[in-house]
Amino acid sequence: MTAEEEVKPLKIAIIGGGLVGxxxxxxxxxxxxxxxxxxxxxxxxxxxxxAITLTEGGLVTLEQVFDLDELEKILYRTPNNGHITxxxxxxxxxxxxxxxxxxxxxxxxxxxxxxxxxxDFILKHVPEGTIKYxxxxxxxxVRQDGVAIHFANxxxxxxxxxxxxxxxxxxxxxxxxxxxxxxxxAVAYRNVFDDKIVEHIPGLPDDVxxxxxxxxxxFMTRLTPGxxxxxxxxxxxxxxxxxxxxxxxxxxxxxxxxxxxFKDWDPLIGQILEVMPESxxxxxxxxxxxxNLVVGDRIAFVGDAAHPTSGVYGAGANMGFxxxxxxxxxxLETKYNLKKALFLFNETRAPFLKRVxxxxxxxxxxxxxxxxxxxxxxxxxxxxxxxxxxxxxxxxHSVDNEFEQVRDQNFLQLFVDE
Numbered sequence: 001m002t003a004e005e006e007v008k009p010l011k012i013a014i015i016g017g018g019l020v021g022x023x024x025x026x027x028x029x030x031x032x033x034x035x036x037x038x039x040x041x042x043x044x045x046x047x048x049x050x051a052i053t054l055t056e057g058g059l060v061t062l063e064q065v066f067d068l069d070e071l072e073k074i075l076y077r078t079p080n081n082g083h084i085t086x087x088x089x090x091x092x093x094x095x096x097x098x099x100x101x102x103x104x105x106x107x108x109x110x111x112x113x114x115x116x117x118x119x120d121f122i123l124k125h126v127p128e129g130t131i132k133y134x135x136x137x138x139x140x141x142v143r144q145d146g147v148a149i150h151f152a153n154x155x156x157x158x159x160x161x162x163x164x165x166x167x168x169x170x171x172x173x174x175x176x177x178x179x180x181x182x183x184x185x186a187v188a189y190r191n192v193f194d195d196k197i198v199e200h201i202p203g204l205p206d207d208v209x210x211x212x213x214x215x216x217x218x219f220m221t222r223l224t225p226g227x228x229x230x231x232x233x234x235x236x237x238x239x240x241x242x243x244x245x246x247x248x249x250x251x252x253x254x255x256x257x258x259x260x261x262f263k264d265w266d267p268l269i270g271q272i273l274e275v276m277p278e279s280x281x282x283x284x285x286x287x288x289x290x291x292n293l294v295v296g297d298r299i300a301f302v303g304d305a306a307h308p309t310s311g312v313y314g315a316g317a318n319m320g321f322x323x324x325x326x327x328x329x330x331x332l333e334t335k336y337n338l339k340k341a342l343f344l345f346n347e348t349r350a351p352f353l354k355r356v357x358x359x360x361x362x363x364x365x366x367x368x369x370x371x372x373x374x375x376x377x378x379x380x381x382x383x384x385x386x387x388x389x390x391x392x393x394x395x396x397h398s399v400d401n402e403f404e405q406v407r408d409q410n411f412l413q414l415f416v417d418e
Contacts, residue, residue, distance in 0.1 A: 007033050007335045013149055013159035014038035015140075015172055017045075017131045019052070019115070020303030020320035021165035022122045025130045027065050027328050028163070036127075037159075039149070041136035045123065046247070050190035050280075051221065051229040052115045055395035056108045058318030061325045066125065068107055074121060075111040076224040078207040082110030084389060085205070088381065089213030092266035096385045103396075110395070112208065112221050112229070114192060137166070139175055142296040161338060162299045163327070165320070168285065170305035176295055177288070181308070184284040187236040187244060188311065189258055191279035195228040201271050211266055212384060214372060218262065218269055230276060233284070233311070234261055241283035249278045284310040289357045293323075293350050294342040300327055307353050312360065313391035319356070322399035323349055329403050340414050347406045348399065356394055 010033065014024050017040030025038045054062070054075065062071065086095040103109055123131075136152040140162055147162045164172040169181065198204055208221040219231040234257075244250070250257070255278055262269045286309040293301045303320030312319070330344035366387060374380035407414070 010034045010331075010336045011146075011158070011160045012036045012163065013147070013157070013161070014163040014165055015137045015149075016040060016165035016167060016170075016303075016305070017042070017133070018165070018167060018303075019119055019122065019317050020324060021163075022119060022126055022131070023065070023321055024163050024165055024302060024324045024327075025127075026122060026125045027324050028331075029127050029130065030065070031328065031331060036130055038126075038131040038165075039135040039137055039151075040131055040133050041152075043134045045119065045133075050115060050192050050231060051223055052113050052118050052317055053314035054111045054113060054118075055315050055318045056103045056110060057395060057397045057399065058315070058321055059108045059111070061318070061321045061399060063107075064325060066121075071121060072107075074113050074117040074224055076113070076222050077109060077111055078221070080207050081106070082208070084110075085207045085209045086384070086389070087209060087211045087266065089211045089216075089218075089265050092211070092268060095212070095381065097388060110208075112223055114223050114227060137171065140172055140299065142298045147298045160298070163324075164299060164301045164305045165303050166305050168287070168304040168308040168310065170301070170308070172299070173287075173290065173301060173305050173308070177290070179287045179308075181285050181287050183238055183241055184286055184310065185235060186233045186284045187241050187281050188284055189230075189232045189234065189250070189254060189279050189281045191230045191276055192223060192227050193277050195222060195226050197275050197277075198228055198272050201268070201275075203268050204272075211269060213265065214380075216261065218265070220272070230272065230279070232258060232262075234258075236283075244281045244283055246280060246282035248280065250281045251278050254279050254281050282310075286310065289353055291350065291354065293346050293353075297339045297342050300342060300345060302327065306349075307357070309357075309360065312356065313394055315391065315395050318395070319353070322397070326399050326403055329400075333407060334414070344403070344406060344410070344414070347410065348403045352397065352402060359391065359394070 012028055012034055014021050017038050021038055025036055029036045088095060137149055138152045139150045141148040146158050146160050149157050149159060164170055166172060205220055206222060211218040215235045217233045221229050223229050259273050262273060289307045290301055293306050302323035306323060307319060326348040327345045330341040334340040371383045371387060374383050
């Protein structure tokens with residue numbers, strides 16, 4: 001009996017065609033006897049975004065679907081095996097790091113990629129015609145026989161399973177939660193430009209470097225091919241943040257804002273900012289993370305639609321890839337029994353994501369109560385070094401191990417005691 005004969009046909013609709021939605025389109029199309037369609041509200045692929053971090057856990061997941069040697073062509077690997085280098089905000093002095101173990105295989109070392117190139121790479125593997133552009137989904141209606149999908153143009157279609165991958169502002173999530181997106185108090189300023197613009201500057205970093213100051217941070221890294229990335233997080237008032245959009249440049253105002261803010265920092269930062277082209281800027285925002293990633297055994301939330309927070313340890317996209325992979329394995333394991341599959345998916349992802357959300361809160365308290373209360377620069381440095389880089393357990397998380405543990409612990413319930 002073939003795999004196609006063992007499972008009933010399944011019609012899957014994906015809402016959103018960004019990184020995670022496109023990855024879902026590739027991955028779920030590999031399932032036997034399925035029909036996959038993704039709906040993206042933009043009329044075409046959006047050429048936006050700056051750099052994406054690919055973590056150890058994320059690269060392991062991507063290797064389940066792609067050839068990493070092929071992906072390697074668009075990745076930037078640092079000389080120090082992907083580790084982030086932290087420097088003092090004013091002196092540029094390197095801060096000591098607690099021992100950080102590298103992956104067993106170098107191919108899983110953290111890497112950087114241009115978001116545009118990563119999306120193009122994923123889209124090349126999406127079956128032709130799978131993503132429908134210019135299709136804005138307005139709402140969904142869960143019924144006993146499936147899900148009715150309502151579009152802004154008045155059209156309606158039906159699917160057996162809906163994957164909500166429509167990002168931090170997900171209409172589908174807010175249809176069921178009515179949550180509010182709130183400003184986190186910081187704005188991200190980002191830019192990717194030709195590295196030839198800054199090659200003449202002495203001391204230009206080759207690693208992923210972050211200068212840490214009280215309430216602000218500056219990130220810099222090279223990217224492949226021949227690009228340089230600058231990203232800064234600044235505390236801006238809500239009235240400033242409200243006027244910023246991820247798809248619009250800040251013009252002279254944004255560049256002057258950065259130069260003024262970082263004028264007393266490590267002089268290397270100022271030298272780079274002086275020659276850098278204009279940047280984009282957008283508010284870092286969040287909403288409560290979903291405690292339950294499924295609705296009515298018919299809808300699964302993945303990516304920022306499920307865990308809506310900008311800037312999560314550089315792991316946001318990777319967690320979205322893991323969401324999709326957990327769903328793929330759950331569907332395959334249960335032969336499309338959606339109740340069992342979505343139970344497996346939810347139990348694999350929801351507890352882990354809850355721990356991540358809790359860690360975000362803890363780290364905010366560490367910043368306010370421990371690092372931020374240092375009275376001298378020397379004490380501040382000691383505390384920063386003592387805290388170290390958080391989230392190693394997040395970026396190295398194995399979704400396969402988590403899935404198999406959940407499957408084993410619930411095997412009787414899923415496959416025997418029916």
